Amino acid sequence: MKYLINKPNLSSLEKKYVNQALNTTWLSANGENTKIFQNKFSKFLGIKNSLAVQSGTAALHLALKSLGVGADDKVIIPNYTCVSNLSAASQCNAKAILVDVEKETLGLDYELVKIAIKKYKPKVLQLVHVYGFPARDTLKIIKLCKKFNVHVIEDTSEALGATINKKKVGNFGSINVTSIRSEKMIGVGEGAVISSNNKKIFQKIELLASRNAPFRTRKDPYWKKYYVNGEGYNYLMPHLLGSVARAQIERFSSILLKKKINVGKIYLKYFKVDNLKLCQNKLNKSSPVYWLNSIYFENLNKNNIQKLGEYLMSCGIEVRSGFWPLNEFKSFKSIYVTKSNISKKIFNRTLVLPSSYDLKIKDIIFIREKIKIFLRKYL
Ligand SMILES: *Cc1c(COP(=O)(O)O)cnc(C)c1O
Numbered sequence: 001m002k003y004l005i006n007k008p009n010l011s012s013l014e015k016k017y018v019n020q021a022l023n024t025t026w027l028s029a030n031g032e033n034t035k036i037f038q039n040k041f042s043k044f045l046g047i048k049n050s051l052a053v054q055s056g057t058a059a060l061h062l063a064l065k066s067l068g069v070g071a072d073d074k075v076i077i078p079n080y081t082c083v084s085n086l087s088a089a090s091q092c093n094a095k096a097i098l099v100d101v102e103k104e105t106l107g108l109d110y111e112l113v114k115i116a117i118k119k120y121k122p123k124v125l126q127l128v129h130v131y132g133f134p135a136r137d138t139l140k141i142i143k144l145c146k147k148f149n150v151h152v153i154e155d156t157s158e159a160l161g162a163t164i165n166k167k168k169v170g171n172f173g174s175i176n177v178t179s180i181r182s183e184k185m186i187g188v189g190e191g192a193v194i195s196s197n198n199k200k201i202f203q204k205i206e207l208l209a210s211r212n213a214p215f216r217t218r219k220d221p222y223w224k225k226y227y228v229n230g231e232g233y234n235y236l237m238p239h240l241l242g243s244v245a246r247a248q249i250e251r252f253s254s255i256l257l258k259k260k261i262n263v264g265k266i267y268l269k270y271f272k273v274d275n276l277k278l279c280q281n282k283l284n285k286s287s288p289v290y291w292l293n294s295i296y297f298e299n300l301n302k303n304n305i306q307k308l309g310e311y312l313m314s315c316g317i318e319v320r321s322g323f324w325p326l327n328e329f330k331s332f333k334s335i336y337v338t339k340s341n342i343s344k345k346i347f348n349r350t351l352v353l354p355s356s357y358d359l360k361i362k363d364i365i366f367i368r369e370k371i372k373i374f375l376r377k378y379l
Helices: 012-024 033-043 056-066 084-091 110-120 138-147 199-209 241-270 304-315 342-349 362-377
Strands: 049-053 074-080 097-100 124-126 151-155 175-179 193-197 293-296 334-337 350-353
Touching: 012 033, 012 241, 033 049, 033 084, 033 193, 033 241, 049 056, 049 124, 049 241, 056 084, 056 151, 056 175, 056 193, 056 199, 074 110, 074 362, 084 097, 084 124, 097 110, 110 138, 110 334, 124 138, 138 151, 193 199, 241 362, 304 342, 304 350, 304 362, 342 350
Parallel strands: 074 097, 074 124, 097 334, 124 151, 151 175
Antiparallel strands: 049 193, 175 193, 293 350
8 A cells, every 4th residue: 555544654763762761671661761751742732740551442441430430420422433432431331422523523512412411411521533623612512511510531642732722632621531553643553641630630540550559669668569459450551662652752743743734734725626525624713633634525425435445445545434433333331412413424425535644745636636537437
């Protein structure tokens, strides 16, 4: 495949820090480079505390657990997102209230959230910014959640660096989760960061991620190290990955983020010309990071969109469908709140296109021309 959805961007800096870590022989959690990464990540987002963990799914699980989510609690989750948002709630035995999204940015729809909060009284809401675009109703939803005492976990796995009113996403809820698996805004293979300004919540998160064993520091007596408070998890990031993460965050603002935004702007410019409708809109006062560029086919049926996708793949252009609507996974405990079942339409009519950092104008024109050839010739 020549044009990839998201090709990792690694440099000599990643190698330098990985070698550094190897030379220390310390490969497990709490490595020096991991700590530096956590500090730099915190500084980038403007949130006091960050912990590097092994996946976004694990981070979401920790976030829910730290807020005390358990059996019979309800959690609002957008119906159009990565299945991890749902799996994490399921791991807590919570009931998912799947709420449909709006069409402009594919974020949670405020009007439906309002209905869901009043009717189901959830403990937590997961606010996800999809494909690099800040969710349209973020401010209104945050206000509503404050009023009804609903905790907000923000998921910026797809939108690290995006802003609303110049404030970075990740700062609107009480906990932020950012996956950093290889295809995200920064990538280390498999991993994530969980951040919070709330000291008490953050300490709980640290404890749960480290087996729920409270006496782990050098100062604690050696014979207390195996003591635990109860069920816990082993979720901390190993040092080799923390070393890659350090290099990626150091290169993020000045290099990677700029490249990514540039690719998004090329799509905006060159797809507009031919009336190919990109899936999401940039809204007033928000700045997206264009994690994935996707196209929405209003007038093409599902079958033909699939054929187009297969044709593009055969031309070396990697494509993906939209997210599978979460309400269709029947093995989870969930309730679906919707008006028009819009997430299914988005799933059926969306093609996600190559969005790697290094795509050039000529690459994006090539992709556009292949789409046009198909539309002309086969329809
Ligand atoms: C990728 C992603 C996750 C899951 O992260 P993993 O590191 O793959 O477990 C969660 N939420 C969103 C919005 C994502 O895009």
